[in-house]
Amino acid sequence: MKKLFLSMLCILTTVATHAQNFLEGTALDKTTNEPLEQVAIYFPQLEQGGISNDNGHYRINDLPEGTYNIVASYIGFQTFSQTITIKKGRNTLDFRLYPSAIEMEEVIVSTPFHKLQSENVMKVEFAKIAALKSKGAPTLIEGIGTIPGVDMVSTGIGIGKPVIRGLTSNRVLVYTQGIRLENQQFGAEHGLGVNEAGIESVEVIKGPASLLYGSDAMGGVLYLNPEKFAILNTTEGDLNLDYNTNTQGITSNVGVKSSGDRFKFLARAATINHVDYKAGDGNRVTNSRFNEKDLKMGLGYQATSFKSEIRYNYNQSNLGIPETISTQTTSRTPELPYQKINNHILSSKTKIFFKDSNLDITLGYVGNDRKEFEDHHHHEEHEDEHDHHEEHTTTDDHDEEEHMEAALHMKLNTFTYDIQYHLPKWNKFETIIGAQGIHQSNTNFGEEILIPDAVTNDIGVLGTTHFHLNENNDFQLGFRYDHRNIAGKAYGELGEEGHIPALNRSFNSFNGAFGYKNNISEQFTTRFNIATGFRAPNLAELTSYGSHEGANRFEIGNPDLKNEQNIQFDLALEFKNEHFEFFLNGFYNTITNYIFIAPDGTFINENVVYNYLQENATLYGGEIGFHLHPHPYDWLHIESSYQTVYGELNNGEHLPLIPANNLTNTFRVEFVNEHPWWLNTNAYVTLNTTFKQGKVNVYETVSPGYSLLNAGFGSEVKFLKKSMKINISANNILDKRYISHLSRLKPDGIPNMGRSVSIGVNILL
Structure with missing residues (x-):
């Protein structure tokens, strides 16, 4: 007992000694030498500031003792970044920030070394x-x-998935809360x-x-960064309300977060509710x-040499699947066919700091419960109930849904791990x-089977x-080996039609990446990267055998892919200087x-037979743009960007x-006011021009070009002594009727959204 007591005393003494390590200093304006208030000082690797x-x-x-990167940022000033060694006891660092009209740089989390973009070898x-x-988008995607360089495949406005330089679905990975999001993303109709x-910010590789x-x-990767915990020993909350005139959409969320000396907590609840959107033809x-409910919670603990946080996200979505333009209604309850999806995301991130090194352990669980209700199954269920329960003449909508069997479930x-x-x-x-x-x-629990019951196991090892x-010169190099096994049950x-044989396949891949960044001058930077990637075939591609009702075709998978x-x-x-940026x-x-x-x-059962095939392909293109904020009119911003992608198979066919x-051309203004209650103002006008897409796959049709005028x-x-932000934005102001080339409703001639005005309010509580 005495030995145990002495051991615990030694541990507490060590922690107390580490707790004496601190950094202090002063933030100054380089031009005036005046102190700057509300400058954010942050250690990206420690996630502490x-x-x-x-x-x-x-x-x-x-x-903790060791060498770390420190970042200081403040609106209207150039972001400061420097490496500092923390020693025992008191450490000091004074820094001076240069005024700049260039927007603040942020630390990039999706790359492993957590540097500013200007320091990164990879462009993100x-x-x-x-x-x-604030631009009026009704959904995150x-x-x-x-x-x-980013687009989306859409099914209306409630269902959308990212497209990065012409690749989508299982070829683009989404990360949230530091873990990979798995939610049957192989399906084009899955959002x-x-x-x-x-969600605080997004990074795109x-x-x-x-x-x-x-x-x-x-x-590529879509990396969603969750909101940070509150600053040490503070408590804060906020309320957000948005209304969209086109969909009569009501979006609201409220959050609270608090941090003490060691423990941190945050919680946020949100609801979204939209009626059918109105196209440009009225x-x-x-x-x-569609409608959605969302809950996010987080609990964190931070000591000198140990940091851990647990986050949980529950999301329930009811998504109507549009198929035609018929009954005009403002009902908010999806009708058949529709999807009902429940997502549970649980993540744990732990950092253990040693002297000059650290260990990161990230564990995750994603539970995706997907149901799809279809009209013909509803009729069958209704007829069966009528035959067996003739005495019941009426049934309310809620009970009807409770008793309805999902066609697809x-x-x-x-479960994921990352060490x-x-x-x-x-x-x-x-x-x-x-x-x-x-x-x-x-x-599977439903009557229909898209993919079989299966178990997938992955393991990968890497070094970079x-x-x-x-x-002026930075290099980055890395290698990785992966092994994946997919074991599917027979069905x-x-x-007979619909038979799926048992599957047991293994896939292996070696991959690497090399990057070089050169600061040719103080204003001019060039980056060159070469990287390999891979994707194992998914279950749908390997095992499909049956009619795909939505596409009116019979799909046959290929187990030898x-x-x-x-x-x-x-x-x-x-190129970047104080008043001009070009990329x-x-x-x-x-x-x-x-x-x-x-x-x-x-043909099988009057449906055309489609097979999954393989052939080499090529994609190429890029993005170009500039941002002008001329002196002395630093409040004025003129921005323009152009993007292009070409993709084709080796046989000459264009990729779908x-x-x-x-x-995209944008004219915007930003003013910082010194009025006691009116703090700042911004406004913008954007002309977005999408050109004709004539390089289409043999099963697609040409899409004409169109231009959309937006403003905000x-x-x-x-x-009441609290900050309140108000945003008003109007998209497709001229109520243009158009159909995006990436809309899954295009074959049915259903246009995209017409004029919409969004009003948003953010109130700090």
Whole structure:
């Protein structure tokens, strides 16, 4: 007992000693030498920071010994970044920020070394969700689709999935809460499955990221960053309300978060409710309505050498599946056919800090419960109930839904792990080694079977290093090996329609990446990256055998499909000074064994037979743009960007779902007011021009070009001593009737959304 007491005393003494490590200093304006208040000082690797007071002074306690990167940012000033070594006891760092009209840089989380974009070897797009929402997008994926190089495949406005440089579905991986999101994304009619409430920002890796994330990241990664916990020893809350005139959409969310010396907590609840959207011709698209409920919670603990957080997200979505324009109604309850989806996302992130190194452990669980209700099954159920319960003459809608059998009902449970060890920095090398993997099970409960009951196991090992040669030259190199096994159960009777044979396949892949960044001058930066990626065939491609009612075809999978494997070359050029920014991004992507579906000229049950095939493919294109904010009119911003993608098979056929070329021109103004209650104002006008898409697959039709005019206004005011932000945005102001090339409703001639005005209010509580 005495030995145990002495051991515990030694541990507490060690923790107390570590707790004495702190950093303090002063933040100053470089030009005036005046102190700066409310400067955010942050250690990205430690996920710990503080805020400067009215004297510019800051202090950050409980820092572990070691060498870390520190970032200081403040609106209207250039972001400061420096490496600092924390020693025992008191550490000091004073810094001076340069005034700049360039927007603040953010730390990039989706790449392993957590650096500012200007320090990153890999080009990553970053956007604040609040900025995307201020443009009037009714959903998260609509907003993300405005980022250059990113588009979306849509089924109305409630269902959408990302397209990165012409690749989508299982070729693009989505991360949320630090774990991969698995929700049957193989289906074109399956949406993103994440609510924007509680999402702070999004990062987009446009290109193969298999080195970092494994299979399915061959086309890129959408990385959603959750909102941060409150600053140490503070409590805050906010209320957000939005209304959309087109869909009569009502969106609301409320959140609260609090942080003490050790423990942190946050919670946010949200609801979304939309009626059928109105197209540019004035007609509402029947059953495009949807509603959603969302809850996010987080609990964190942080000590000197240990940090951990647990986050949970529950999302329930009811999504109508539009098929035609018929009955005009403003009902908010989806009619048949519709999807009912329940998502549970649980994640745990732990950091253990040693001297000059640290261990990151991320564990995750995603439970996806997907049901689809169809009209013919409803009639069959109704007839059976009528035959057996003739005495019941009326049934309310709720009871009818409770007794209705889902035509399609799948439960997907996914467990993930990600272990990364950041080795001690040696010379100018920063190195990470790690292991990642998933265990996934799919189970069917409905009458229809799209994919069989199956178990998937992944394991991958990786190593990557960043070499900072000097102030102007950086290199990054990495390798990875993955193994995936898919074991599917047999379904149905041999020789009968719908029979799926048992499956047991293994897939292996080696991948690597090399990048080089050169600061040619203080304003001019060039990046070159070459990376490989891979994707193992999914269950639908391997096992399909039966009629696909929505597409009026009979699909036959191919159990002998091989890995898709690609290699992509990226070149990024950037010029940036105080008043002008320019970028040019180009890519060339070759894919071996690209999987696609095509008819073979035969029929089964009067449906055309489609087979899954493989052939090599090529995609290439890029983005170009500029941002002008001329001196002395720093409040004026003129922005323009152009993006293009080409994709074709080796036989000369164009790939399907390739986005049309797009040009976006924006004129915006931003004013910082010194009025006691009117703090700042911004406004913008955007002309978005989508060009004709004539390079189409043989099973697609040409899409004509169109232009959309959008505008918006925002302001921040003081109300009852609290900050309140108001945003008003109008999209498709001229009520243009158009059909996007990536709309799944295009074959039915159903147009996209017409004029919509969104009004949003954010109130700090």
